[in-house]
Amino acid sequence: KAGVTQTPRYLIKTRGQQVTLSCSPISGHRSVSWYQQTPGQGLQFLFEYFSETQRNKGNFPGRFSGRQFSNSRSEMNVSTLELGDSALYLCASSGDRGGTEAFFGQGTRLTVV
């Protein structure tokens, strides 16, 4: 069974640009959650999607957005990039909130210069 796939693995962007990251969940999983990992703040929850609907959102500005497609693949978008957006972005998939384990991808390392 293939794991959670995140693309690209590495990305370098310039301040002010926008970026789109992709996450393909494990086959059959319908819940996709996104996390930002930085040395200073650690792992912080961005948002969760289930069946194309955002069910939960963390405390991030509106520049961070996401969506989920009918095949459960998810994308997150960051507009007007700031230096502080440099981080490892992780996505995780699970069947649902209830009674299932979550599996994380290897992440996308975003560097904003």
Added chain:
Amino acid sequence: GEDVEQSLFLSVREGDSSVINCTYTDSSSTYLYWYKQEPGAGLQLLTYIFSNMDMKQDQRLTVLLNKKDKHLSLRIADTQTGDSAIYFCAESPYSGGGADGLTFGKGTHLIIQP
């Protein structure tokens, strides 16, 4: 608000037991997790415990939960060099688990001495 605290570093000798501790503040947490992160990798779920349990054992891993003190620990028996990683404690507000809305600690770097 919710908060999860962990020590930043733990150094143990190969073959000894490692005990990684975590405290959390949200008394409504229903699932508590331990994740492992190796360099350049994502998070690997090691084990989890329901908040109505006191202990869970899974091969070399033992999780102890003191719900009164909101204290969670992970014991790794016979620690090996391959156990060297960052270990994250996390709590879930939902009754079923998954990765939605997890609150993570800052992680404990486990260092193995030969």
